[in-house]
Amino acid sequence: MIDIENLQLIIEGKEILKGIDMHLRPGDIYGLLGPNGAGKSTTIFALLGLRARESGRVSVLGGDPADDAVAIRRSVGVMPEKAGFYEWMTALDYLKWYSRFYDSKSTGRDQGTMLENVGLGKEAQRPIGTYSRGMKQRLAVARALISHPKLLILDEPTNGLDPKGRREIHDLLVGFASDGKTGVLLCTHLLDDVDRLCNRIGIIDNGRTRLEGSITDLLTEQRGGQRYRLRLENGPDTGNLPAGMTVLGHEGGWWRVQVQVKPSEGPSSLWGELWGRGWKILEIRPEASSLEEVYMSHTGQERHQAQEVA
Amino acid sequence: MMNTTWIIAGKENAQMLRSQRGMVWLLIFSGLLSAFSLLLVSNTELSLLDNAQVVYMMAGTVMAAGALLAAILGSDAYAGEKERGTLVPLLCAPIATNALLAGKVLGLLAAWGVMLMTSVPYLWAVGASGQNLGPALFYLVLFGTPVVLGFGYLAMALSARTGSVMTSQFTTVTLLMLSASPLLIGPGLRGTIIGRALDAVNPFAGALNTFDSVIIDSEPFSAQTARFLLVAVWLVLCLLAARRSANRPDFQ
Numbered sequence: 001m002i003d004i005e006n007l008q009l010i011i012e013g014k015e016i017l018k019g020i021d022m023h024l025r026p027g028d029i030y031g032l033l034g035p036n037g038a039g040k041s042t043t044i045f046a047l048l049g050l051r052a053r054e055s056g057r058v059s060v061l062g063g064d065p066a067d068d069a070v071a072i073r074r075s076v077g078v079m080p081e082k083a084g085f086y087e088w089m090t091a092l093d094y095l096k097w098y099s100r101f102y103d104s105k106s107t108g109r110d111q112g113t114m115l116e117n118v119g120l121g122k123e124a125q126r127p128i129g130t131y132s133r134g135m136k137q138r139l140a141v142a143r144a145l146i147s148h149p150k151l152l153i154l155d156e157p158t159n160g161l162d163p164k165g166r167r168e169i170h171d172l173l174v175g176f177a178s179d180g181k182t183g184v185l186l187c188t189h190l191l192d193d194v195d196r197l198c199n200r201i202g203i204i205d206n207g208r209t210r211l212e213g214s215i216t217d218l219l220t221e222q223r224g225g226q227r228y229r230l231r232l233e234n235g236p237d238t239g240n241l242p243a244g245m246t247v248l249g250h251e252g253g254w255w256r257v258q259v260q261v262k263p264s265e266g267p268s269s270l271w272g273e274l275w276g277r278g279w280k281i282l283e284i285r286p287e288a289s290s291l292e293e294v295y296m297s298h299t300g301q302e303r304h305q306a307q308e309v310a
Numbered sequence: 311m312m313n314t315t316w317i318i319a320g321k322e323n324a325q326m327l328r329s330q331r332g333m334v335w336l337l338i339f340s341g342l343l344s345a346f347s348l349l350l351v352s353n354t355e356l357s358l359l360d361n362a363q364v365v366y367m368m369a370g371t372v373m374a375a376g377a378l379l380a381a382i383l384g385s386d387a388y389a390g391e392k393e394r395g396t397l398v399p400l401l402c403a404p405i406a407t408n409a410l411l412a413g414k415v416l417g418l419l420a421a422w423g424v425m426l427m428t429s430v431p432y433l434w435a436v437g438a439s440g441q442n443l444g445p446a447l448f449y450l451v452l453f454g455t456p457v458v459l460g461f462g463y464l465a466m467a468l469s470a471r472t473g474s475v476m477t478s479q480f481t482t483v484t485l486l487m488l489s490a491s492p493l494l495i496g497p498g499l500r501g502t503i504i505g506r507a508l509d510a511v512n513p514f515a516g517a518l519n520t521f522d523s524v525i526i527d528s529e530p531f532s533a534q535t536a537r538f539l540l541v542a543v544w545l546v547l548c549l550l551a552a553r554r555s556a557n558r559p560d561f562q
Binding site for chain 2: 041042045048050052070071073074076078080082083084085086088097098100101102143
């Protein structure tokens with residue numbers, strides 16, 4: 001549904017996207033992660049043909065946004081980060097008006113049902129200006145879904161929602177993608193949302209894709225660099241470590257280490273080698289490998305390098 | 311594309327009415343015309359003006375007010391939507407950039423139409439029960455409309471390019487004031503080389519001189535060809551600028 005290869009994009013002489021790769025298949029809920037200013041929103045705008053690329057290949061639903069932007073947008077539901085509405089309109093009138101851009105045959109009943117689905121059925125006739133932020137977020141989701149799109153793109157959809165509201169939006173998204181024919185691109189900084197919803201992720205930082213793949217594979221891969229907490233009988237010699245091991249710190253009587261071993265081998269031999277080098281290990285506790293670790297280990301690298309050079 | 315254009319135009323018109331912005335503008339416009347009419351009939355010196363002269367002045371005022379409205383609405387067209395966060399949802403919908411621009415302009419055209427209709431009783435009243443009313447309305451439509459739409463397009467071009475209502479409004483209104491200066495500087499200065507050169511390239515002056523020519527001097531339309539060309543070129547240039555900016559608006 002989305003295939004991006006080495007997308008580069010320049011805005012006002014500044015290279016914003018330097019090499020974005022993304023592959024989203026039908027049925028995927030794809031989490032696009034990255035720090036603020038990484039280029040997530042710009043990538044979305046490039047997908048919709050709102051930003052012209054400098055180079056690279058972009059295909060959305062089989063079309064090129066540079067040539068078929070309007071046709072692509074007809075099949076894509078978008079919830080932008082800023083959920084702007086005409087506040088003098090009622091929610092029902094607004095959805096009726098907006099859906100006319102997609103399908104002139106849709107009826108007021110469709111829009112009413114959609115508002116019911118996002119929990120705004122009773123507020124449908126109220127002017128949007130009287131809505132809370134959370135209600136506007138729900139209305140934005142309804143707006144994205146109203147055209148029954150093949151692809152749904154959501155930029156920070158659960159911002160400003162309470163836990164119940166977040167759960168309802170999660171349920172809507174899972175329901176939307178459950179037929180296996182549609183796809184969801186979820187752009188967020190909330191790793192919890194990604195953990196709950198997504199099967200694939202892409203991490204971008206400073207305009208480049210740092211990592212892409214299925215969450216299961218990435219977490220398995222990350223375990224090759226698993227972190228452990230070690231409780232020791234004595235003070236160890238941190239200057240004499242076996243290959244593949246790094247000491248991360250010492251906290252509350254525990255030594256935190258990261259070991260790089262092949263998943264097939266496991267760390268047992270490493271512990272034996274450590275014991276031989278004077279590390280009298282009393283207890284070993286693995287730290288759960290999480291999405292957060294994957295995220296942290298693939299973002300901020302260029303900034304850190306720049307700081308080191310400075 | 312036409313369908314999309316009408317959907318946007320419909321929203322623009324509804325917004326003018328239901329957000330009360332349009333009603334406020336209409337009240338201000340009516341108040342301005344009422345005050346001007348009152349001045350024309352009650353002021354000792356102005357009441358001595360020739361009937362055609364009075365209609366000519368009123369027509370110029372209507373066109374200036376229309377251009378001012380165009381500057382305001384045009385500036386809001388893209389930058390106002392951006393500032394309210396409503397531009398991105400529009401751009402994400404399957405709307406061609408030209409359709410969006412056309413919808414906005416149709417909204418502006420409707421507002422100008424309402425202003426023209428509002429001005430009819432005033433033109434009728436100050437023209438001593440309808441004298442010169444026909445030529446005044448005809449030439450307001452024929453020459454005033456391109457001038458007003460041109461300012462609207464120009465404001466939209468700036469609005470889309472800069473993403474700032476303030477910048478667009480300030481620039482367009484300043485240009486409008488410069489264009490309307492023939493109204494202010496008086497016939498003496500307009501007779502000089504500089505005044506004539508300004509008139510030759512100034513679409514506002516072109517339309518105004520046409521009003522003068524047809525309402526006061528009763529000259530035929532054939533004598534207005536050069537001026538008509540001037541306002542048409544102005545409209546086309548502003549349209550091209552707006553289309554260019556609207557293709558890549560500042561929305562982020």
